Amino acid sequence: MNIGNEVSCKVLNNYLREIELKKLDVNLFLKDCEYDLEYLKNKNNRIGWKDFGLLLDNLCEHLNYSYNDIRQIGKNSINAPFMKPVFAIAKGLYTLPEMFYWLHGDKSNKMVNYLFSCIDITCSFDSKHNFIVYFTMEEGYEPHQGFYWSSLGLMEAIPMIYGVHSIEIDMQIESGRATYRCQVPNVGGFLSKLRRFLMAPIIMTQTTKELQSAYNELYQKNEKLMNDNCQLKKIQKRLALTNIEALNSSKAKSRFVAKVSHELRTPLNGILGMNQLLQCTELNQEQVEYCQTIDDSSETLLVLLNDLLDLGQIEAGEVHLNIEKFSLKQFLKPIKSIFTQKTSNNNVKFELLVDEKIEDLSFTGDISRINQIISNLLCNAFKYTKKGFVSFQIKYEYGQLAFTIKDTGIGISPSNQKQIFEPFNQINSEKDGVGLGLSIVINLLELMDGKIEVESELNKGTVIKLFLPTEVHEQTSLEFYEQPDKNLRIKILKILLVEDNDVNQLITKKFLSKDGHEVVCAINGAIAVDCIKAESFDLVLMDINMPVMDGKEATTIIRKEYDKTVLPIIALTASASAQNKEYYKDIGMNETLAKPLRKELLTEVLGRYC
Numbered sequence: 001m002n003i004g005n006e007v008s009c010k011v012l013n014n015y016l017r018e019i020e021l022k023k024l025d026v027n028l029f030l031k032d033c034e035y036d037l038e039y040l041k042n043k044n045n046r047i048g049w050k051d052f053g054l055l056l057d058n059l060c061e062h063l064n065y066s067y068n069d070i071r072q073i074g075k076n077s078i079n080a081p082f083m084k085p086v087f088a089i090a091k092g093l094y095t096l097p098e099m100f101y102w103l104h105g106d107k108s109n110k111m112v113n114y115l116f117s118c119i120d121i122t123c124s125f126d127s128k129h130n131f132i133v134y135f136t137m138e139e140g141y142e143p144h145q146g147f148y149w150s151s152l153g154l155m156e157a158i159p160m161i162y163g164v165h166s167i168e169i170d171m172q173i174e175s176g177r178a179t180y181r182c183q184v185p186n187v188g189g190f191l192s193k194l195r196r197f198l199m200a201p202i203i204m205t206q207t208t209k210e211l212q213s214a215y216n217e218l219y220q221k222n223e224k225l226m227n228d229n230c231q232l233k234k235i236q237k238r239l240a241l242t243n244i245e246a247l248n249s250s251k252a253k254s255r256f257v258a259k260v261s262h263e264l265r266t267p268l269n270g271i272l273g274m275n276q277l278l279q280c281t282e283l284n285q286e287q288v289e290y291c292q293t294i295d296d297s298s299e300t301l302l303v304l305l306n307d308l309l310d311l312g313q314i315e316a317g318e319v320h321l322n323i324e325k326f327s328l329k330q331f332l333k334p335i336k337s338i339f340t341q342k343t344s345n346n347n348v349k350f351e352l353l354v355d356e357k358i359e360d361l362s363f364t365g366d367i368s369r370i371n372q373i374i375s376n377l378l379c380n381a382f383k384y385t386k387k388g389f390v391s392f393q394i395k396y397e398y399g400q401l402a403f404t405i406k407d408t409g410i411g412i413s414p415s416n417q418k419q420i421f422e423p424f425n426q427i428n429s430e431k432d433g434v435g436l437g438l439s440i441v442i443n444l445l446e447l448m449d450g451k452i453e454v455e456s457e458l459n460k461g462t463v464i465k466l467f468l469p470t471e472v473h474e475q476t477s478l479e480f481y482e483q484p485d486k487n488l489r490i491k492i493l494k495i496l497l498v499e500d501n502d503v504n505q506l507i508t509k510k511f512l513s514k515d516g517h518e519v520v521c522a523i524n525g526a527i528a529v530d531c532i533k534a535e536s537f538d539l540v541l542m543d544i545n546m547p548v549m550d551g552k553e554a555t556t557i558i559r560k561e562y563d564k565t566v567l568p569i570i571a572l573t574a575s576a577s578a579q580n581k582e583y584y585k586d587i588g589m590n591e592t593l594a595k596p597l598r599k600e601l602l603t604e605v606l607g608r609y610c
Helices: 009-021 037-041 049-061 067-079 081-093 096-104 110-115 145-162 190-279 285-315 328-345 367-383 437-447 502-514 525-534 551-559 578-586 599-607
Strands: 006-008 046-048 119-125 131-137 169-174 177-182 324-327 348-354 361-365 388-397 400-407 451-457 461-469 472-474 494-498 518-522 539-543 569-573 591-594
Touching: 006 009, 006 049, 009 037, 009 046, 009 049, 009 067, 046 049, 049 067, 067 145, 190 285, 190 502, 285 437, 324 328, 328 348, 328 361, 328 367, 328 388, 361 367, 367 388, 367 400, 367 437, 367 461, 437 451, 494 502, 494 525, 502 518, 502 599, 518 525, 525 539, 525 551, 539 551, 551 569, 569 578, 578 591, 591 599
Parallel strands: 348 388, 494 518, 494 539, 539 569, 569 591
Antiparallel strands: 006 046, 119 131, 131 177, 169 177, 324 361, 361 472, 388 400, 400 461, 451 461
């Protein structure tokens, strides 16, 4: 018989004794078991694990025992006669942990092998110096759970031989294995110290193995981290290179868009300029309508060019704000003029609502960019409103300008309200445009630390609210230029027009001559410098990009002899960004006029120097 397949009947002694003491029906204990009572009482006999489990099941099912009762029976095992010699030896030679090393180590005796032949007992210490015992069944054995509860009682009982009663034992049962974690009993005295000294090599060996295992695990993790770190650095390097390539690509695209935009503005200046001159002649009603169509189409093309240029600069991170003080009246003047005119030819009413408290105040900000934001939003409102009204309201609240634009147009569905701010996204494809305006609006608002809110309902209209942080100032009467009376001419100017393009030169000269000014033309900066040396001028209109000598170099030379008050120089350029305006101002130019030129704006600017 293979004793590894069976358990000694000695283990059942305590259970049988309990049944007899309680005068319970032993037949219920033996129900369905192939062994009789006499066989089980013989300590030299053995039974299979299956029968052992069946007997414990009978205890619980038929004799109303709980697992805690079984645990208590295990605890009473230390009173069994065959255990007393074992504990006597253990108490004389070992502490509790040392005894278990003895039980399962090289010093194991025949009795232990005979009793626990199919169980592997191992011991260790954890980080909190708790003693841990593992009972593991050999492969193929699944003893009844009651066995583990019984062995737990035995574990709780063993410390009692040392007089230790306050020991804590925690048991965790897994499949085929039980783990017991308990505190090491505090057994004092010289003999205990001697025992511990003798056991030190065993414990140190265990600890060294655990430390070596922990070190190996840490080493492997460190190696993995180093490899991961190397991979991460490679990825970061690739990302940095990709980012540089993307930035260079974006800048190249921006330069291309700026170049194309500049080149397109030159013929566009000719179209708009000639159309304005044509409108100054005698025309019948049909011809007036044709001229207006040309003007509207040219304006649409100009807006598209400006949007493309702005989008390219925003993507390349080249947009900078030109922060300065401006009056509210100065800001509202072009908006009132443009959008009041839009209502003259359709069924939409334009309402401008300004808080009286701020009408005469001035603020700090980039007036051209704020104007661009509001114009884009108002243009959109008019585009999608066929009847009703578009209103524009301005207030100053909590340190910020609050703009509200309302319309009675087609509205925007909730699902599309976020998409409208994406580049080239146009919800209504039936309308003209490429969908850049609102994308530019959101980017400019971010630069200004502003925010936008959209409320809309399909077929009922839209409300857009803007909030821009700004400082407020009291406006003085001489702080800003007022537009001169178009019918009042104080002085006729002698103007030097420096322009290399024949069409631009013709249009600008015609604009100036119609206002009575005397005009002398030069096709580059070098000729302009010579002209100024030869005769006196009241003002210079200076193109920027010209052959031989450009407008920037010519201005630098002129400023060595004449300051801004003696000889004003006004830049004419298709690149009228805020950065360029600031640069032209720094090299000595008084103001900047953007191409294509508008006769009304040219007249207004010249009026300041008459």
